[in-house]
Amino acid sequence: MSPLRADLEIVANWVEEGQRVLDLGCGDGLLLRHLFEQRRATGYGLEIDPEGISQSIANGINVIESDLDKGLADFEDDAFDQVIMTQTLQAVQRPDQLLSEMMRVGRTGIVTFPNFAHYRLRWHIAVRGRMPMSEALSYAWYETPNIHFCTIRDFEALCEALGIHIIERRVLSHDLKRPLIGGFMPNLFGEIALYRICRA
Numbered sequence: 001m002s003p004l005r006a007d008l009e010i011v012a013n014w015v016e017e018g019q020r021v022l023d024l025g026c027g028d029g030l031l032l033r034h035l036f037e038q039r040r041a042t043g044y045g046l047e048i049d050p051e052g053i054s055q056s057i058a059n060g061i062n063v064i065e066s067d068l069d070k071g072l073a074d075f076e077d078d079a080f081d082q083v084i085m086t087q088t089l090q091a092v093q094r095p096d097q098l099l100s101e102m103m104r105v106g107r108t109g110i111v112t113f114p115n116f117a118h119y120r121l122r123w124h125i126a127v128r129g130r131m132p133m134s135e136a137l138s139y140a141w142y143e144t145p146n147i148h149f150c151t152i153r154d155f156e157a158l159c160e161a162l163g164i165h166i167i168e169r170r171v172l173s174h175d176l177k178r179p180l181i182g183g184f185m186p187n188l189f190g191e192i193a194l195y196r197i198c199r200a
Contacts, residue, residue: 008086010172011110012034012039020082022105023044024068024084026046027052029060033061043062046068048065081108089150090113090149095148110197111194111195114192114193115171152193165199173189173192
């Protein structure tokens with residue numbers, strides 16, 4: 001099995017041995033497969049893209065075809081120890097509702113997303129006057145699946161409004177390394193944000 005990306009490695013390290021996991025927008029299922037094999041986790045992936053579903057099945061993942069914009073009504077309260085959503089928050093219609101649903105069905109959650117307040121993106125708009133593209137945001141404005149341009153400050157304010165406690169935050173640069181001064185000014189220097197959250 002190929003090694004996980006650095007951001008997914010951090011996510012995997014936040015999952016404890018034997019936890020019940022729900023992965024929202026699981027894509028090819030490689031993260032879940034890693035968790036099943038290395039952490040003895042159990043659980044499911046939710047995915048809407050047919051190619052992602054096929055890849056997840058090929059990777060031995062229990063995957064359910066599901067539209068996250070319709071919520072998680074099929075799952076009971078506290079059905080999972082950990083609900084994971086990597087690089088998906090910015091692509092759903094109502095991130096606030098999905099975060100609330102995550103906290104309903106899981107004891108804790110992990111959320112990662114591209115930070116749209118990163119200095120390179122600010123520079124791109126200020127100097128070029130065009131919507132930015134970067135390694136972390138590789139789509140042109142007219143084809144991007146991102147519909148909510150979220151920043152680290154936006155996310156933390158939303159968590160506060162929803163009564164969600166932030167356990168831990170990490171930020172990474174576009175090459176998935178820790179920026180030298182990312183801890184000092186994460187909203188400016190972090191390109192990818194990673195959070196562990198729970199109900200307050």
